[in-house]
Amino acid sequence: MFYSSVLAAAQLRAMQSCQAQSGLLTLLIVILSAYLTRDVFSIIYVKERRRWSLDQTVGSVLSFAQGIYQAACNDNVGPLAIQASENFGNTIAMCEETCWKIENLVTKINEPAAIHFLRASVGFTTRDCATQLSKSQAGVRFLGLAAALVTSLGPFESSNALEQLLNSSASDKRFLPTARQLMLMLETLEPRLEYSGFADSLAGWVIFLCRSSRITQEYRDSWEVSTFFPNPKGLDSLVNAFRQIASIGDSDVIKVSVKATICTPWVVAFTKWCLGAPPSIFLDDGTIILEQPGTKVEVLASLDSENCPGIEVSIYRALGAPSDLVASLSGGGSWTGMVSIETYGQWMLHKFEFTEGSANQALIQALPYAIKKIIESLRLSKYREFDFSIPLRDWRHQSLQDGPVIDEESMGLRLSPFGNEAAIVNMVRRLLGVSGSFQLRSLDALYIEDLPLVKLHIKTIKGQCLCSVCNPATGKNFRSCEKAKLVHHLAFVCADILALSLFQGPDSPLVQLQHYRDGSYPFKKAIHSILSNENVGNIRVSDILQYTLDLVGHKVADDVKESKWVMSCFKGQVIYPHLYESLHYDKQGYLTLALSSGLLRYRGEVYTRVIGEKVCSPEARSHLVIGVRGEVTRPCNLFPDLKVVWHVEQFNDFLNVSLGLQSVQRDLSSTRYSVNWILENLASAIMLEACSHSPDAALEEPDEFCAYTGPTVIRPYSDQENRIQVVGIVAVEGSNELRLFSLSGGGVIMPIVLRKDACLSCCLDACRRAKYPVIIL
Template sequence: MALAMQWSLDQTSSSAISVATGILRAATADNVQPLAILACEQFGNTIAMCQETILKIERLVVPTPEPAVLAFLKSTVGYFPNDTVSHLGKSLAGVRFLSLAAAMVSTLGASEAAMTMQTMLESTASDATLLPSIRNIRELLSSIESKCCKSGFADQVAGWQLFFGQLDGGLRDDIQNRRMQAIPHGPGMEALLDSLRQLHRVGNDDITKVTVRATRSAPWTVAFIKWCLGSPPSIFWDDGTPMLEKDGTFSVIIQRDRDHKKAEEFQVTIHSSIRGPSDLVSTTIDNTNRHPYMVSIRSFGELIMCHAFDDGLATRAVQEAMPYALRRVVENFTGGGYSPTRTQSMDEFTRGLMPSPFPPDYAISQVYRLLFAKKLEFKTLDDDLKITDLPLISAYFQELSCSCTDCKPGSLRNAMCPREVFLGKLFTLVADVLALSLFHYPESLKIEWMAAPSRYSLIHGEALSLMPPVRRMTFFEAVQSILRDKPRSETRGNDCVLDWALSRVGHRLDSEAIESFVISSFNGQTVWPTVYDSHVYAKRGYLQLSWLPGLLIHKKDVYDIGTSVGSSLKASTETVDLSHEPVVIPRNLFPGMKLQWSVSADSRIAGRLQIGLMVRDADKTYSTSHSPSTIFRISCKDHIYITGDCCHGPNAKLNEVDKLSKFTGPVVPAVSVPFINPKNPFFMSAPSQPQDQTISVVAVDGCDELRFFALSGVPEEGHVVLRRAACLACCLDICRKVDAKALIL
C-alpha cells in the first residue's frame, strides 16, 4: 500500500453503518471520542512502518484475551472486548497508527505524546475543521497505553542505551549520568516521521539519504528508526568514524565533543539527487524526559549494571557481595523493630516461629538469574564481619581515592564519598532483588525504569542520619541498617517493603493507600497480595504478590486501586455460648460460617474501590466486617507466630482439660468471663481473673478462610499464634512462652 502525504475522513469505508458501529463500540468501551478514533486511524495511512513491527503489534498489542476472574473481589482483570485497540487492529492504517502510538506512549507518556501527535495530525490533515482536540487525543492514547506497553519498544530503547554505554568516546559516562535520555518530541519527531514518509513514498526516487544529528536522543532515535524501517541506521561520529555501518539510507551522526550544559541540536536532513541536501528541521531538545519506561526484568538488570557500576572491579565486588547481603537481610529483616530487652535464647526461639515477608530462597534465586543471567548461591557472613570486609569490596575501596572527612580525617573538603555512593547503589540493588522476588511469575513482569535520575543515581550514604525520627523507614533504610549492623528501634514495617515492590512496577501510591492496600492496577498490570486470594498466611513469603496483565474491571467500570475499609461490628441477634466446650482437641465450631468480600466504589475518590471482609452465618445471623490490610499491620509488629510440626501429631488430645484456655470464634467470642471487649473480640479482660492467664482458642480448625478472617481482626496490640501442624498442647505451650493471648487453630 502506497503511503499518503495527507489523510482525510473521506477515505473511510464506504459502509457508513459498519464504520459507525465499530467506532461507537470502541468509543463506548474506552470512553473516548469517536472523532479521535477515526482521525487517528486515517492518519495511519501516512505512517511508514515496516512489516516486522506491524506483525509485532498484531501479535502483542491487538489481541484481547479473555479476562481473568478474581473470584474473591467479584471482578475481572483484562480488557473490554471491541475496545479502541481492537477496532484499530482491524485495518492496516489502524495498525500503523498503533505502531507509532506504541513507540510514543511507552516512552513519552500519553500527555506528552498527545501534544506531538496533534501537531502531526494538523500538518497532514486535508481538512483542518475535523481535527480532534489535544484532550481527545490524550484520552485515546491513555486508553491504549496499557496495551502499548506490551509492544517491547521500551526494551529496544534500553538495548540501544546499553549499546552506546559499551562504546569508547565518553558515551558510557553520558549513559551513567542520564545524559542520553532525551526524546525528539515536537518538531523533531514530526520531521523524523516526515523523512521516513518521503523516503518510502512511491515516486520519490530522487531521495537518496536521510541524515540525523543526535547525541542525547541517539538511543531513542536509533530505536525508532529501526522500529519503522526494520533495520538500524548507520551510526557515525561527527568526524566520520563509524560505530555501526549498515547498508541503508539512514545515518545517525553523534557529536564527539559536546557541552553537557547546553541543549542538544537535533537536525534531520534529506539528501536529494536533484535538489541536494535540505534540512527538514534543526531544533534544540533538552534532556528533561521524566516518563518512566516499562521494560522486561532482563533489560532492567542490564540497565542497572550499566548505569550503576563499571565493568571492572566494581561489578565483581557487587557479584561477590550479593549472596551474603541477600542472606543477611532475609534472616534479619522482620516486620517489627529491634528489641534489646529480649534475651538471646528467647530471640532464637521466637525467630523460628516468626514469619518472613520474603519468599523461599529458590524464588529469590530465580529473580537474580532473570536480572543478571547468573546463578545465585546464598552464603552466610560471619556475625563479626561486615559487607565491607569482603575481599573484592575492600580492594575496590582501596582503588577509590576519596577526600571526604570520613575517609581522610582532617580534610577540609566536604566531598561526596565514592564509597558511600557505591554502598548506596549496592543496598538499593539488594532492596530491588528482594522486592521483585515477591512477585509470582516475574519473567513476564514489566519493571519501571525511570528516564530521570533514579535510585541508582542518588546518594544514600547519609540517609539514616538525616531521617526524621518519627518518619517511617523506607525499605532501603531498613536494608542499610541491617547491612551496616546498625539496628533501629523504630518499626520497619511491611509497608516499606510493599511500597518498594509496587513502585518497581510503576504503582506509586500515597502512604494512606499503602497502609490500607488491597489491589492496584497501573501500566497494564494488576497486583494484589497472594494471601487475599489464597487465604493462606505463609510462614515464608506472606507478603508475596500475585499479578495479571490488564485493567481492573468491576461492574463494567475500570478502577486503579482498591483499599480496605475500617473494621465494623454489627449486632448479632444471637450469640454462641462456648463455655461448655472443653479445650481438649482442635475443633471447628463454626462449620456454617462463610467468608465474603464486600466491594463497592468509593464515592469520594474516582477510580477507587472500598473493600472489606465479612462473615455470615445463616443460622445465627452474624454480620461483621474486618479490614483485610490489618493482617500486614500486625505482621509488621512481630505479633504473629506460626507453629511447625511436632512429634505428637496434629490431632493429639490433651491429657486433661486446659482450664486457662477457652474456645472462641472469629467474630464475637462468647465465653464464661465477666467481660468481653467488643472491639477486641480475641482478647478478653476479666476484673476477677488476670488477663494474661487466659488464652482464647479460635475454633476454626481446618478452615483457611476463617483463619484468614480471624487474623484480619486481631488487634494490633496483641500477639497471636497461628497453628499449622503442631498439636494443641505444643501450641498452648508456645502461646505462654511468647505471651500470646490468642491461638488460631
C-alpha cells in the first residue's frame, strides 16, 4: 500500500511533466508506477494472489519499461494505453483456442518483403504494440478481445466500447487512457488482427442461423437486414458475464442468459470466440436452434425489438433469483469484417441465394459461358484508328466520341487485363468450392438464358415472381422482377471472380464483407449489359481497379478515378500493379496485382497511399532526339546507357512517385514523367506476340516511312512533303524497363503497337493495318 501511494503521486507528477518534456526518465516513472500498481485491474473471485518483492522486480521492470517505450515509439501510441490494455487483459475470459490463434498470429512474422522499384518494404515488425502485448498471457487475452472488436466494429466503435470496459473494471480511474488514445492503439493493431479469423466465424454463424430449417422467414429477414452489434454497455455486460463464468476460484454462476434481437449473430460468434464453445440457441417460443450440453451460456433469439432493442444479459446463480440483469441498445451501425476468399464465396452464395437447388445448378452451368463472354466482349478502349488531323492532346477525347474502329484482325491483338484461363478457373474453384470439371466455353450464337438449367430456373422464379412483366394478370408494377434480379446477381458473381483473379503473390487477399452491394460500379454495369445481351461493355481500366480495390477494403476511389493510384496499404494488405515491379507485361494479365501482408514502410515511416501526379518535363525532350537519322532496317536499342529510376517524394500521409532516367553520358535529372499513363496505354494497345519469322529479322529494304524515336518522346508525325503517316519506332529493343517507361507516352495516351517476339516487318504491317502511329520494340 505504501508503494502504491508513493508511486501514484510520482506518476501524477510525471504525467504532468510529460506535457512539457518527453524524456525516457519521465516515461520510465510512469511505466514503473503502472507496473507496480497492476492491481488497479483486479481479477474477480481470485482467492489468493502471488506475492513479490521490489528487489526481485527491478530487472523485469526495466525490461518491461523498455518494451513499452519501444512499442509506443514504433506505433506512435501512448504507453498508458498499452499498459492499461495489458492490465485489463487479466480480467478477460478468453479460451485457449483463441489465445493460441492470436499468439501464433502475432509471433509468426515473416521477413519484410522488398518492393524494389519503390525502395520500400512490406511487413510487420517485432517492435510494435501487438508484439509487446503478446509477451504476456494478459496481453494475449486483450488482443483476443481487441480482434473481435476492431475487426467487426472498426477502431472508432471499438475504442468507445473499450473505454467503457476499462472504466467499469478499474478500481482507480485516475490513470486510464482516453477513447481517442485507445482508438490510436487499435488502429495500429487492426492490420494484424484482421487475419485473426473472427470475421470468418461471424459470417459463418450468420449463414448457419439463416439456413436453419427451424426458423421462420421473419427471423431470417431480421438477421439479414439488421446486422448490428451491442453498444458499449451491452458489450461490458457480456464481458463481465463471461468473466464470472470463467473466473479463477469458486463461482456460483450456473448460467448466463442473453436475450438478443438484431444482435443475435454477433453475440453467438463473440461467445464462441471468448469461451471456446458456442452457446445453446433458442427462439422466443422455446424452439431449439442449437443445443450445447454442458454450456453455461444460452442465447434467446427474439423478434421483440420494441422491448429488447439490443441485448439483455441475466446471470443465474446457484442460490436466489436471476441477478445482474443488464439491458442495452444495439450499436450505431452494422458490423463488417475482412474474410478469406473461401468464406467470402460462401457469404456471396448465401446473399445472392445461389446456395442450393436449381439456383446453384443454374449458376454453375452459366458461369463458364458467362465469364468467357465477358472476357471476349469487354472493351477498355474504343480502339479507334489514329487521325493525324487531330492534335494529340485532343485525340483521346475525340476518339471516344466518334471515328472508325480498327479491323477485326487487329482487334484480335488487343491486350486483356485478366490473366489466363487457368488463373480464372482456379479462382472459381476457391471462391465457390466448385469441384470436378470446369472450363470456360464460348456460347457461339446462344444466350445465357438458353442454357437448359438456367432456362429451368428462370421458369421456376417467373412462376413465383410478383412483377407485372412475369405475371401480367396478377403482377404489380412496383414489384421487382426476380428474373432481372438473377441477372444482377450473376453479374456480381462474375465481377467478383474476375476482380479477385487479378491478385498474385504468396498471400491470398482478404475480402471485405458487404451487407449491401452497390450496383452502380461501371465494371459491374458493363458486365450486366453483356449478360443482358446489350453488348455495351465499354469501360476504363480504372473502373476495374476501383471495383477490385473496394472489394478488398481499399477505399481509394478518388485516387483511382483521377488516374493517379500507384499503391495502397489498408487492412494489413499492400497492393500495387505487378508490372511496376517485374517490368514485364504480356498479352494477358497486364493488370495483375501484387499483394503482400503487412504495412508499407519507406525510410522508416508507414504510409497508406502512393500516388503518381500527372507530371511531364518538356525540357527533357531536348536531351533525347525525337527522330534518329539513318535507315530503319531492324529492331535495335539506340539508348543502351539509359536506366529508369523511380523518384519518390515524401508527404505528410502519402508518397508521390514519378518516372525518370539516368545516363552516364548526359544529365537527365530533370526528366519527370507520370506513371499514370502506363496502364491506360496498355488498355488501348495491340500486341504481336510472335510471327513465322525470326524476331531479329531485318527488313528486306529500308522503310522510308519509319523513324526511330527515343523513349521520352514517342509522338507520331507525318511526312510533310508527301503527307504520308510516318511510323515512330521506339528503339528500346531488349530493355523491359525502357519499354515500360515508353508506355508513359510522353504524358499522353495514344494507340501503340507492342512487339514481343515478332519481326519488325510484321509489326509494321499490323501498325499500318490498324492505322496506329507508334511501335515499341
